[in-house]
Amino acid sequence: MTMPTVDKERIRRELDEKNLLDLHRELTRQRRWRTGVMIALMSALLFTVVFGTLENPFVYTFSNIGNFFDYRLVFIIWSILSGVAIQTAILALFRLEDYARGRHLKNILLAAAVVFLVATALIPALKEEYPFWHVLHFATAILHAVCVFAAFMPFAVWVSRENPRLRRVIVGLIAGVWGGSILALVFFGKSGLFEMWFFVGMILFLLYLSLVLFEEKIVKLSVRFLKDEDNLNLAIEKYFVDLDRIDRRDKKSAATDSPRES
Secondary structure, eight states, rough: OOOOOHHHHHHHHHHHHOOOOHHHEEEEEEEEHHHHHHHHHHHHHHHHHHHHHHHHTOOOHHHHHHHHHSOOOHHHHHHHHHHHHHHHHHHHHHHHHHTTTOOOOOHHHHHHHHHHHHHHHHSOOTHHHHHHHHHHHHHHHHHHHHHHHHHHHHHHHHHHHHOGGGGHHHHHHHHIIIIIIHHHHHOOOOSSHHHHHHHHHHHHHHHHHHHHHHHHHHHHHHHHHHHOOSSSHHHHHHOOHHHHHHHHHHHHHHHHHHHHHH
16 A cells, blocks of 8 residues: 655645745744754653662762763763753753843853863762862862753743743742752762752753643644644645655755766
């Protein structure tokens, strides 16, 4: 049984005539961003849990695991993956909500947060052997948390103000992530639990906001896209077809076939 082919040119002409081509591109772009952000965050979440439990998290911090055992390279890879995933997710949410456009400080803080997290993994945390580097390691870890807080917390407060229905959940997540990390540090001391709580909580916070805010944006765009459609089945076909991807595939095929013809 052959699958029906999609007449992309017909769809493109129809969307262009209805002035919906740009709207369709925006829908496709938002779906791609949502998928990418969710994959990045889920990967970072899984890696964080696996790395943080390579040794007993009640005894060893992430830095201990990365420096006292044979997991230094894993520690560095984790810091890069987690730092980039968190920064990408936050920047995607900024862009999605058109938050503080033109203010570059938030971008600088997020970039600095990634640099400080990776520096924390690269700098040895061996107090007896390298006391200076140990202090610097501790300082970069603190600076990472400060940069993330300074960049993300104003946005979270702004979102809760713009979306009152999310206010209680956001306040609860803020209290859970930051308050829970502090309580874990107070009750369990300097262990991996407070770091695990912070990173897992932060990633779950971003997963929640990404799921809700991207879905809200996509639903709004979808309503505009489908409002004048009479045939829902045909509308859904147009809704999900990726015209840009098809164009790229066709261009690649044409480029491959050209040398053969010549």
